Amino acid sequence: MTTELIEKEAIDVNKIIKADTDLSSELTDRLASAPRLGNEFKSKATITFNTTEGPKKVSTTVWSVTEKYIQLKNNIHIPIKSLIDIEF
Numbered sequence: 001m002t003t004e005l006i007e008k009e010a011i012d013v014n015k016i017i018k019a020d021t022d023l024s025s026e027l028t029d030r031l032a033s034a035p036r037l038g039n040e041f042k043s044k045a046t047i048t049f050n051t052t053e054g055p056k057k058v059s060t061t062v063w064s065v066t067e068k069y070i071q072l073k074n075n076i077h078i079p080i081k082s083l084i085d086i087e088f
Helices: 024-041
Strands: 004-006 045-049 056-060 062-065 069-072 076-079 083-087
Touching: 024 045, 024 062, 024 083
Parallel strands: 004 056
Antiparallel strands: 045 056, 045 083, 062 069, 069 076
16 A cells, blocks of 8 residues: 655544554654754654555654644644654
């Protein structure tokens, strides 16, 4: 299955669902680094997450990470349990 690359403005938060496998504990270190990467180095992360239409990928700056969500620009929140991967 191919993962569609979309713009962050095209993210439909109502279609985001949990990933088949909960990788939140495996992604903890990378998630902790993501906001610093964007805020200090103006670099983007590529985030892959699960939706009702299959996996989607977005290349964007992570503004913050909470216990349950990653926050992107324009107040877009992606649940950590829906993440498949995050790359820098």
